[in-house]
Amino acid sequence: MPPGLFITGTDTGVGKTYVAALIARQLVAAGCRVGVYKPVASGCRREAEQLVSDDAVALWEAAGRPGTLEEVCPQRFTAPLAPHLAARAEGKRVDAELLRRGLAVWQARSDVVLVEGAGGLMSPLSDEDYVADLAAEFKYPLIVVARNALGVINQTLQTLIVAATFRRGLPIAGIVLNRAAPPSESPDADPSLESNRDELSRRAVPPVLAEIAWQAREFESSVDWIALATRSKAADGRK
Numbered sequence: 512m513p514p515g516l517f518i519t520g521t522d523t524g525v526g527k528t529y530v531a532a533l534i535a536r537q538l539v540a541a542g543c544r545v546g547v548y549k550p551v552a553s554g555c556r557r558e559a560e561q562l563v564s565d566d567a568v569a570l571w572e573a574a575g576r577p578g579t580l581e582e583v584c585p586q587r588f589t590a591p592l593a594p595h596l597a598a599r600a601e602g603k604r605v606d607a608e609l610l611r612r613g614l615a616v617w618q619a620r621s622d623v624v625l626v627e628g629a630g631g632l633m634s635p636l637s638d639e640d641y642v643a644d645l646a647a648e649f650k651y652p653l654i655v656v657a658r659n660a661l662g663v664i665n666q667t668l669q670t671l672i673v674a675a676t677f678r679r680g681l682p683i684a685g686i687v688l689n690r691a692a693p694p695s696e697s698p699d700a701d702p703s704l705e706s707n708r709d710e711l712s713r714r715a716v717p718p719v720l721a722e723i724a725w726q727a728r729e730f731e732s733s734v735d736w737i738a739l740a741t742r743s744k745a746a747d748g749r750k
Contacts, residue, residue, distance in 0.1 A: 513546075514740035515624035515651040516684060519642060521666040523630045525658040526689040526723075528566040531627045532573035533729065534654070534736050538623055543737065545574040546617025546624040550610040550645060551586040551636055553597035553629070562587040570627065578616065585613045593635045605637035610645060623737055626651060632673045632681075643677045652684035652740060657711070659690045659722065661703040664710050671715055684739040685720035686711060693725050 518531045531547070538545045552564035567584035571577070586605060588597035598605045617624045626649060628634070628642040635641055646653060653674055657667045667686060674681040688708055695701070712719050720739075721730045 512618045517626045517646045517651040518654045519628045520656040521670045526691045527656045530656045532569050535573035539575050543622040546621030547574045549584040549627045551594040552584050553588045553594045554591035555587040582616050607637045647678045652682040655686045659688045683717040685718045688722040690725040
């Protein structure tokens with residue numbers, strides 16, 4: 512099976528899709544066939560007779576439109592709630608087996624696969640599953656996306672603790688610090704922006720791989736995403 516990365520976040524709205532799309536574009540530019548998979552999405556919009564996940568569209572476009580949008584995100588719901596609650600509001604249930612089966616489509620035809628979770632690691636996906644359950648079963652190393660703002664140190668360290676203690680521990684490739692809000696012109700603007708990266712680098716065991724400015728179109732420094740995925744896969748095989 513091809514190597515992959517599992518993009519998770521410290522919270523909702525931290526820019527997981529934005530970061531995953533940047534990674535996908537970089538991999539495509541390097542000549543890779545990139546599979547993108549978002550197992551389930553809520554808060555989708557209706558377009559004609561279809562429910563559309565804007566996150567899935569962004570991933571699909573960034574990866575060069577491989578496969579179909581249905582394969583990128585096979586389960587979509589309208590309400591902006593946790594997926595199992597959004598499904599319940601429509602008289603449905605999240606198909607836990609499909610959450611897992613949908614990945615195989617991409618493993619069969621990709622050089623590298625990017626999976627994007629919903630919310631953080633302990634966000635519920637189905638009545639029985641958390642995001643961390645899929646991460647543990649897929650065995651792809653985590654890219655932890657953290658919002659570059661006051662409070663990011665606590666939120667990121669808590670996410671790393673969950674990853675380290677869930678089941679037998681989840682592999683972590685590193686942290687991406689994302690500026691998810693536009694710069695403020697206020698004199699009381701967030702002063703933590705100047706120190707967050709250094710503080711995280713000093714306190715977290717996994718490395719801070721990159722810091723992304725507001726609406727940046729590329730990473731400010733080169734990151735070998737395939738090497739991160741491949742190295743973690745090889746380490747997992749030696750256990």
